[in-house]
Amino acid sequence: MKPEVLSALKNYLFQLADDELIIGHRNSEWTGIGPILEEDIAFASMAQDEIGHAQAFYLLIHELGEQDPDTLAFYRSYSMFRCCQLVEYPIGEYDFSLTRHFLYDIQEMIRLKALSQSKYEPLANLASKLIREEKYHYMHAVTWFQQLTNGGEEARIRMQNAFNFTYPLAFSLFEPTDYHTILVQESYIPAEQELEKQWLQEIQAITQKTPIVIPEVPNKTLYYGGRVCKHSEHLEPLVNEMSEVFVIDPTAKW
Numbered sequence: 474m475k476p477e478v479l480s481a482l483k484n485y486l487f488q489l490a491d492d493e494l495i496i497g498h499r500n501s502e503w504t505g506i507g508p509i510l511e512e513d514i515a516f517a518s519m520a521q522d523e524i525g526h527a528q529a530f531y532l533l534i535h536e537l538g539e540q541d542p543d544t545l546a547f548y549r550s551y552s553m554f555r556c557c558q559l560v561e562y563p564i565g566e567y568d569f570s571l572t573r574h575f576l577y578d579i580q581e582m583i584r585l586k587a588l589s590q591s592k593y594e595p596l597a598n599l600a601s602k603l604i605r606e607e608k609y610h611y612m613h614a615v616t617w618f619q620q621l622t623n624g625g626e627e628a629r630i631r632m633q634n635a636f637n638f639t640y641p642l643a644f645s646l647f648e649p650t651d652y653h654t655i656l657v658q659e660s661y662i663p664a665e666q667e668l669e670k671q672w673l674q675e676i677q678a679i680t681q682k683t684p685i686v687i688p689e690v691p692n693k694t695l696y697y698g699g700r701v702c703k704h705s706e707h708l709e710p711l712v713n714e715m716s717e718v719f720v721i722d723p724t725a726k727w
Contacts, residue, residue, distance in 0.1 A: 478655060478656070480652070481653075481656050482537065482593065482656060484555060485652060486530050486534045486596075487534065487554075491527070492556045492557060492560055492646075494546055494556070495554070495556045495711065496577060497526075499564055501520035501521075503516035503520075503567075504517040519613070529599055529603070531545045531546055533596065543719065547716040547720065548720065549712075551708045553702060554704065556699050556708070557648065558699045559573060559576070559642045559643050571614070572639045573639050573642075574614045575618040577643070578607065578611050579614065579675055579676065580647075581611075582607050583668055587668065591660070591662060593661045618632075618679070623684070640687065641695060644690065644694075644696065645696040645699055647668055648694075649664075650701060
């Protein structure tokens with residue numbers, strides 16, 4: 474593999490892994506405080522899945538010559554992460570977390586399906602495996618989003634407000650970079666523009682069955698930066714908290 478392709482591939486795998494790790498950690502924060510017991514358990518279960526997906530992507534990076542998954546997850550500075558800004562934000566109220574879950578997991582399903590056709594066989598095989606778990610996340614997100622947006626007036630208003638805030642943030646999922654260009658040329662990954670197009674079509678198809686009005690987004694690049702390690706104010710404290718125990722003694726055996 475050419476050095477420039479290897480470097481680009483590592484960056485992309487960090488992007489996938491970091492997204493999963495951070496959204497998984499954020500979703501885990503609902504454990505014990507979910508609005509109903511069913512959702513408390515659901516978010517905890519999905520968080521566990523996402524962190525497991527992150528570990529799988531970090532393992533691919535490790536197999537390309539980098540450190541082990543625990544070190545990659547917990548011993549890097551926040552300024553080395555390539556997660557998008559959407560996943561960094563605190564959980565807020567349930568309407569925000571559910572809307573983020575909806576927008577993120579529709580993207581993830583589309584991305585994994587595309588990656589299952591990658592010419593980089595280890596990534597294609599892993600994507601095909603993860604799709605099986607992601608189907609549950611997708612179903613949960615769409616079902617609850619439709620139920621709440623088609624609910625009472627208060628639920629509809631809260632969900633519309635959450636959507637207005639979260640939808641512009643979600644375009645950070647599709648931030649293009651130079652390392653994407655290299656990998657698209659190698660047929661390792663799909664173009665971000667194509668993924669965004671498919672995502673928009675699916676979001677529109679689902680919201681048509683609800684009262685949700687999709688807001689105009691004059692500047693889709695407003696929340697770009699995460700893919701090149703430029704982050705919101707929310708990531709640094711999250712990474713410090715998440716890695717606190719590991720940093721105390723990385724060699725400890727549990």
